[in-house]
Amino acid sequence: MGQGSVYFGPRETLSYIVLGLAAYTEYSFRVEACTARGCAVGPPSTAQTLPAPPEGQGVPVLLPLAGESGAHAGVRVTWSPPAKPNGQITEYEVHRRAILDGEGQDFSDAVLVYNGTLQGYTDVASPELRPFQPYQYMIRTFNAAGRADSAWVKVTTREGQPDGVPAPQIQSTTSTTITVTTAVPLEPNGKIRLYRILVNGAVMSSSPSPQQIVGLTTPLQPYTVYEISAEACTAGGCGRSPTVEAQTLSARPQGLNNIEVTEITNDSAILTWSAPEKPNGIIQRFEVYQRKSCPPTLQPFDQACVVGDATTVYSGLSETFTAINLEPYIAYEFKLQAFNEKGGADFPQWVQAETLPSDPVYSAYPRLYKNDTLAMISWPNSFTLNSRLREYILIADGRVVFRGVTAEHGVETQTKDQLINFIIQAVTYEGEAESPTLIFDPNAVNNIGTPAPPVAEEQSSDLEFYEEVWFIVLMCLIALLILVIAIAICMRRSGPSTPYVRERMPLTKGGNQQQLQTPRGRAASLYGERNGPRDVYVIDSADGRVIHANTLPEVSQVTHYSSPGRGVLNPAYSPDRVRRTYLDNDLDDVNFDNDTIKWRGKPSDSGLFDDLDDSDSGQTFSYTKEQTIFTDTHL
Incomplete structure (x- = not known):
């Protein structure tokens, strides 16, 4: 302190109490004594006042702290010593209390959060120090004499991420959007600046509004189940809600691939x-459409082409279909459509395919007409070509008059009433077809003179060959032929074998006319007796049996062999025709009187008869046709 007089008094007073000194302060005192002659100052004497409670403790400085994400991290509290420590400061205390109402009239109990000699402290985040909440702090200073408290100072902590974000509420759905509403979190921990909607964990929408439509910027997939969650965000971060499931509505199918033609023939396609x-829903059915397409299949002539009407050839849930009853060498188009409860797919594509070629077929009459002296014939619709045309051939009265690819030609007529027979042939790369004969008659209606009706070529049958009518008829004819042959063979084998017989008896060597009285004598007369008696055999004309002459009945005289039962006469000659025999001695050509000289020295037979063998063999003689013709000899 500065120097100053604190007391002036009479000489009798030797003590004095100095008032108004500062606590815990060292003072220096001197006594000055004065006489008339002057004053004298004594040496100084020091003394220190005792401590007193501190005075003038200032309010702390409060700084809300935030982490790297900006979320509430605590409060930094700093302070200065009191203006008058009034002693040695032994301790500082930091007290905190929460403001319970917005007006600052209601507080929680004060909590000691720090005591020590430092002049700063960080009150970190804790359940007691929550984000975005108003708190008050106060510094209490201690020395040996007492304490001093600062005033309470208010601070609001930094914002943190919200807690207790409720699950979002699904308001409505479409095929591509979901309307979601998010409620306020139970503990916002700050000012909610943004709401986010997450779909399957990805942010699909964000807005300050708690109600949002998900799928406006990026459409959702139809008929799909999504997991929806919400986030509420403050300056200190975002808190996430539990997830809920939501399904979008169905829509028309998408991503329908074109139909495929895996196999094709001349009349079908797989x-x-x-x-x-x-699918965007449950597929209810597939439909396959078919039509004839343009351009048509290749031909060497101009073709008019009109796209055919589309027809539905299949409806169902299978994923394969065989189109049948197609025409050969025709360009077809097929289209697939898939349907769910919302309809069919958008813009399916037509797929073209050509059936394989086949043989041509004559199918309709050509047109016959006159053009001055020309007999015109036009056949553009007379043939179903079924493949690429090579040429048409027109034959008039057996002569080829035209070869080409056009379907009309004229032939010069010689007279106005001339008839012309036309035949048209269509030759393709697969075969050919021919019309029946077409008569050009200028006097007939439409110049057509009774042509044969067109016969369409029969389609190949699916029957086996042994089930065809022609095969059955052929087998019947063969069986009938075999039966006739068998019957003929049986009849030939079952009938008697009748040998040829002589027309008359053989000539004898000579001698007088003899008559047969007995069988033996009759045989001897026939053959003569050389070398003694012989066995004679006779052929029965009735059944061809060979019988011995001794078995013949006795006759008084035989004039001729007229008996129908036995004899050697040729059956072709009856007794009415042959009245005379060798035994009648009435021969025209040979008699014993005149022919003796002629036959003398000549062999009596042809050598076919052996006298030595006759008696032993008993052989039956067969007579040929030649032997029956030469009736005047023994041959």
């Missing part, structure tokens, strides 16, 4: 397909 990549 079609296959797969389900849409995005």
Whole structure:
């Protein structure tokens, strides 16, 4: 302190109490004594006042702290010593209390959060120090004499991420959007600046509004189940809600691949397909459409082409179909459509395919007409070509008059009433077809003179060859022929074998006319007796049996062999025709008187008869046709 007089008094007073000194302060005192002659100052004497409670403790400085994400991290409290420590400061205390109402009239109990000699402290985040909450702090200073408290100072902590975000509420759905509402978190921990909607963990929408439509910027997939969650965000971060499931409504199918033609013939096509990549619902059916397409199949002439009407050839849930009853060498188009409860896919594509070629077929009359002296014939619709045309051939009265690819030609007529027979042939790369004879008659209606009706070529049958009518008829004819042959053979084998017989008896060597009285004598007369008696055999004309002459009945005289039962006469000659025999001695050509000289020295037979063998063999003689013709000899 500065120097100053604190007391002035009479000489009798030797003590004095100095008032108004500062606590815990060292003072220096001197006594000055004065006489008339002057004053004298004594040496100084020091003394220190005792401590007193501190005075003038200032309010702390409060700084809300935030982490790297900006979320509430605590409060930094700093302070200065009191203006008058009034002693040695032994301790500082930091007290905190929460403001319970917005007006600052209601507080929680004060909590000691720090005591020590330092002049700063960080009150970190804790359940007692929550984000975005108002708190008050106060510094209490201690020395040996007492304490001093600062005033309470208010601070609001930094914002943190919200807690207790409720699950979002699904308000409505479409095929591509979901309307979601998010409620306020139970503990916002700050000012909610943004709401986010997450779909399957990805942020699909964000807005300060708690109600949002998900799928406006990026459409959702139809008929799909999604996991929906919400986030409420403050300056200190975002808190996430539990997830809920939501399904979008169905829509028309998408990603339908084109139908595939896996196999094709001249009258059928096997079609296959797969389900849409995005059914967008439950597929209820597939439909296959078919039509004739343009351009048509290749031909060497100009063709008019009109796209055919589309027809539905299949409806169902299978993924394969065989189109049948197609025409050969025709360009077809096929289209697939898939349907769910919302309809069919958008813009399916037509797929073209050509059936394989086949043989041509004559199918309709050509047109016959006159053009001055020309007999015109036009056949553009007379043939179903079924493949690429090579040429048409027109034959008039057996002569080829035209070869080409046009379907009309004229032939010069010689007279106005001339008839012309036309035949048209269509030759393709697969075969040929021919019309029946077409008569050009200028006097007939439409110049057509009773042509044969067109006969369409029969389609190949699916029957086996042994089931065809022609095969059955052929087998019947063969069986009938075999039966006739068998009957003929049986009849030939079952009938008697009748040998040829002589027309008359052989000539004898000579001698007088003899008559047969007995069988033996009759045989001897026939053959003569050389070398003694012989066995004679006779052929029965009735059944061809060979019988011995001794078995013949006795006759008084035989004039001729007229008996129908036995004899050697040729059956071709009856007794009415042959009245005379060798035994009648009435021969025209040979008699014993005149022919003796002629036959003398000549062999009596042809050598076919052996006298030595006759008696032993008993052989039956067979007579040929030649032997029956030469009746005047023994041959």
